Amino acid sequence: MLEIEDLRVVRDGRTILDIDHLSIPTDKLTVVLGHNGSGKSTLANVIAGLTKPESGTVMLEGVDIFSLSEKERAGAIAFLPQKLPASAGLTCRELVRLGRYPYRGLFGRWRKDDERAVDEALAATDTSRFAFACADELSGGERQRVWIGMLLAQASPLMILDEPTSALDVKHQYGVLGLLEKLNRTASRGVITIIHDINLALRYATHVVALKGGRLLFEGGRDVLADEANLRSLFETDLRLFDHPHPPAEHCSTNLKVAVVCE
């Protein structure tokens, strides 16, 4: 469990995040939703231990994340930021290899396990063919997939992703969420991801956190999202839900909905 208490983040004299209490299960695929500027990235950066709040605590499985060293934190949490840093001339393979940093032993020895994790991460993100290309020379979406590969190679028990699908074509958006869902279901990897696409969230989220104006509006299981009143108050838009006309097999018994804007 990730337990947040009395969290306040202030910038330029303005409170941009103000959450009294939030528990996020670390064994689910949690989607964080909210309008632009609602505090999602700020929350992700705090949970990843990169932004120190003005007040409050963030406990991961009972441990204060700000008490962890950088290497301990990388072993516990893999983080994909919204703005990807430049790759300093590294090839895609070299970039994905950086994900193995928490596992490097004495003298940074490179093991067969590391090599296998890198190969698997490249294959899972459909980026093996770019392995020896310079990461900075890829398209935005290709680069985003390589970075997701680095997170996969890191194999931390909790992954936090800030808009991992923002630059991806529709096939790769569903591919990445499907991959995260599979990792969550079969490899017990906790996932917390910010996305804007409500239909992706309806399909893949098993837990939802909704922010509005820096505060928690609602949170809970996928049912809280399949609720028109919640969606309308979150996005202040006439969003309506309809039964999915062709639900994928895994959703046959869950009454999957699709959201449509009706204004």
Ligand SMILES: Nc1ncnc2c1ncn2[C@@H]1O[C@H](COP(=O)(O)OP(=O)(O)OP(=O)(O)O)[C@@H](O)[C@H]1O
């Ligand atoms: N370093 C900063 N200095 C001043 N204001 C900031 C800073 N970082 C964030 N903010 C403000 O805090 C608010 C929340 O920002 P945040 O990036 O967390 O929103 P978000 O929900 O992730 O938005 P988006 O969906 O557009 O990515 C915004 O109004 C933003 O302008």
